[in-house]
Amino acid sequence: MTTNSITPLYDYDVAVIGAGPAGMTAAIRTRWVKSYKSVPCSTVLFDRAGLGGLAKWRSCMLTGPSFHLMGKDVVARFKQDIDDLEIPLIASRVVKVALEGTVKTIVTESGDSIRALAVIIATGFRSLCNEQEYLKNIAITYMGYEFFEELLNNLFTMKGKQTVLIVGNEFTRNLVDLIEICNQGRQTVLYLIDAHAEKPLWPAPPGTVLQGKIVRYEGKESLEGVKVVLRGGEESFIACQKVLLDYNSYELAPLYEFDAGALKKDGRGFIMVDREMRTNIPGVYAAGDVTGLYATVGRAIGDGIVAGFSAYKDIFRRKFNHEPCLFAYAAQDIKITPGFKDLPRPSLNLRPKLLVSAERAARYLDEYATKTSRKLNSIKDMLNSCAGIDTLQEHLNKSSLEEQHLLDAIEFLLEKKAVALHL
Ligand SMILES: Cc1cc2nc3c(=O)[nH]c(=O)nc-3n(C[C@H](O)[C@H](O)[C@H](O)COP(=O)(O)OP(=O)(O)OC[C@H]3O[C@@H](n4cnc5c(N)ncnc54)[C@H](O)[C@@H]3O)c2cc1C
Incomplete structure (x- = not known):
């Protein structure tokens, strides 16, 4: 398993701009790919107006009169997952993006500058305010x-x-x-x-x-x-x-408050995407109203899910050099032997990043310790410095941990969706 050692350091795997239904679902799907084994992305959301977008307005008719929900209830469902997964929200307007190159940069009005491998644009229509x-x-x-x-x-x-x-x-x-x-x-x-x-x-x-x-x-x-x-x-x-x-x-005007110049757009300025919500720029995806008709919550949710999975898939390939096992994945010519694992063994060149609070991660490790009868103090100490900067090898060099011990604990945390592995 090889990783791209020339990728510069970055802050998050995925940055999602806009936290309406498209952006919220995209962010959740990069962090929570499925209930069983996956390697979560580290993901950050940006929205100048908090969570919900236009969906928090009044009520939403999803497909017809029988599927009519209050906007605030729809938003509350997504918020629950965003909170549980501890997906950070930067509550500021994105004013500048650099989308070309391996690592993208997103700059906000309040001065944050965040680097990410992938960007999902879900900024909707021309803005409403109060x-x-x-x-x-x-x-x-x-x-x-x-x-x-x-x-x-x-x-x-x-x-x-x-x-x-x-x-x-x-x-x-x-x-x-x-x-x-x-x-x-x-x-x-x-x-x-x-x-x-x-x-x-x-x-x-x-x-x-x-x-x-x-x-x-x-x-x-x-x-x-x-x-x-x-x-x-x-x-x-x-x-x-x-x-x-x-x-x-x-509905005739998509919204950008940053220069989205290099993105291919249609005659009315909506971002052009393929069926997997990929734009013309590698590593950049778009979802929801910003991609054109039809402006509905259901479509925005669907787009967000697809964009989230596509970003996950592309990032996974870069980290592990093979396809992730997503839902109903195509049969692969792999011989299944006792002890077969769906998740690849992480390369020691990858950089662990903690996605949940240190207390929560420590609780998970206690669970793991009970299951495996292993002592974990040194891993607990190490976890607090897991910021996607040091590689697993560097963590090993700095501690007295055995490689197998560390990798088993990381695998357990991956299953809990508590850690990401950066390039
Ligand atoms: C009054 C009204 C009634 C509606 N009724 C229905 C209905 O009954 N059924 C239905 O299906 N649909 C309905 N819709 C449409 C539906 O709400 C939208 O299609 C849906 O919310 C689009 O989701 P989205 O995530 O693409 O964009 P939005 O919901 O527009 O979210 C985009 C988000 O991006 C943020 N953003 C934009 N630019 C930036 C930036 N530069 N930096 C940071 N954040 C940024 C915005 O603050 C916003 O939160 C209605 C809309 C309105 C206004």
Whole structure:
């Protein structure tokens, strides 16, 4: 068994950007491949808004009326596994990625710089922010345009003269006539369209169409306005009492807040992937809404699972030079003899990294000690310094451990999904 000795040191096997349903499932599947033997990846999640993504909004219809769950319940299920597996979440916006090369680098707004062998991009659509705090004042077109006229009539029959901000993109031009007909000049209408959209094609008085994106909804009891970043980067405040979010236009715009330039995209900017969610860059995968239609939780979960397995498979091959035994794997021409093991014996060039708390790992080792009647103090000491830096050989050199003893204990911890082996 050989390992790639020229791979520079890195922090995690897999970095997942975005913790909506696609990112959460991708992360879980790289850490928990199956209930029996596997070699877990070390995995880190990034999300500027915590766990859940758009799925934590209201309820999710998964396949039809009989499969209708509350978004928060769906997210809670994934959170349970993320917590149990101790998958770290870096709660910050990813602002820069270097995707080329063997080791990728991910940089966040708060200054973290993380190196990983694989990156799974699951950043979804154009961003929402704190809309949920002002749902009384925000109308959303997610039910399609047949309901649009009714939505507008409700908006424009407010008492007194108020300002309604319509948020969309270049296709919002198709809504303008109906907006004007329904409003009949009763309320002040402003438009905020995507910073990257074409210049608006409809005639509008100067100042009524701005280009940029909302970063925060503000107001004490009810909405008083929105903080926006205008095209060009300047911050501004738009006073308004109601917002109409043309959510359908969100479905036309994937979200990157970093330069994803080298990734192959389709005509609308969605990341192109193959059936295994691989992109054109080796070691980079994408899942969920960021890869295009159809924008649903079920698909995002499926994509995340596939992306997670693909990353696992590619990393496993690099570490062990053969295919992992995933589900229903193709029959291989291997003679099965007594004592046959599914997991490869780790090479001493691999670098153990502890994935769970030291206390939990110590508990597992006690379990192992009881099973094997071996003394484990020296392994417990060693475990605390398992950060994916020293190789197994270096750990052996620094201690009085026997090789067989160490490898057996590592194998036990692998089964518990408590340790990863870095290149
Ligand atoms: C109001 C509403 C109702 C819906 N109803 C349904 C429904 O009934 N049934 C259904 O199946 N689907 C529904 N959907 C759609 C569904 O929620 C999405 O398709 C699904 O959540 C997509 O999952 P995702 O993981 O791809 O992306 P998201 O859920 O969008 O998650 C992406 C995550 O990436 C994070 N992110 C983005 N950029 C960065 C960055 N640079 N750095 C760090 N983090 C970043 C975001 O904060 C976000 O948490 C609805 C959506 C909405 C808004």
